[in-house]
Amino acid sequence: MTDVLVAVAHGTRAPEGPVVLSALLDSVRELLPGVDVRVAYVDVISPTLESVLAGLPAGVRPVVVPMFLASGYHVRVDVPSAVASDGGRAVVTPALGPDPAIVAAVEARLRSVVGSLPSAVVLAAAGSSDADALSEVDVAASLLSMSLDRPVLPAYVTTASPSVPEAVSILRADGHATVGVASYLLAPGLFQQRLDAVGADVVAPPIGVHPLVAELIASRYRAAAG
Structure with a gap:
């Protein structure tokens, strides 16, 4: 039986984070009638992925979908462990990013808060010490740049360089009159709050509940369960 989808996220102490994730998974349930969709976390809050998997009946072969936008330590180590x-x-599917559907959702959030696009954009990601994860953010930035027809510089809220404020300064020094921040974050929380003080002309909201993301999660499940 492969009728269980376990969506595993990082976890946050910000109360709005789990609320947004719950709403997103409600959208996934509408796309996957008859599938038991559950949530788990690798850090900060519960239920843990270990406890969710342990609570499933014998004979169930669950599909685990990592709700991460890059394949860093949590995806490579914590989830497999x-x-x-x-x-x-x-069965573990690939992480969500840098799939073009995620990039399209990021672009939609940016366009929702601007009348006209800024002349350059910073793609603000959480950050990682994993080189492969950073390379995936680079891919997402390249895809967004092609779609917007604007320079897009990847940057990070923590851990990696450049930081988001540094990236904003770099683009201004390059002569760009307006600089926007596109949020490469799935849900609101402390990282998103930090973007308000980076000196950009406009800051997009996190991806949140978006039909493209819900469909991507559902398609990850279908491919793994098929």
Whole structure:
């Protein structure tokens, strides 16, 4: 049986984060009638992925969808470790990013708060010490740049360089009159709040509940369960 989807996210102490994730997964449930869609977290809050997997009945082969926009440490280490502790019965899909559907949702959020596009854009990601994860953010920035027909500089809220304020300053020094920030964050929280003080002309909201993201999660499930 592969009729269980476990969406695993990082976790946040910001109360609005789980609320947004819950609403997003409600959209996924509408796309996958009959599938038991559950949520789990790798850090900060519960339920943990280990506990969710352990609570599933014998004979169920769940599909785990990492709700991450790049394949950093949590995707490469924490998720496989939790699956292994459950006996390895779960199928793990790729992370959500840098799929073009995610980039399209990021662009939609940016366009929702501007009358005309800024002359340059910073793609603000959470940050990672993992080189492969940073490379995936670079891919997302390139896709967004092609779609917007604007320079897009990837930057990070924490851990990696350049920071988002540094990236804004770099683009201004390059002569761009207006600089916007596109949020490469899935849900609101502390990281999104930090973007308000980076010196940009406009800051887009996080991706949040978006039909493209819901469909991507559903398609990840279908491919793994098929």
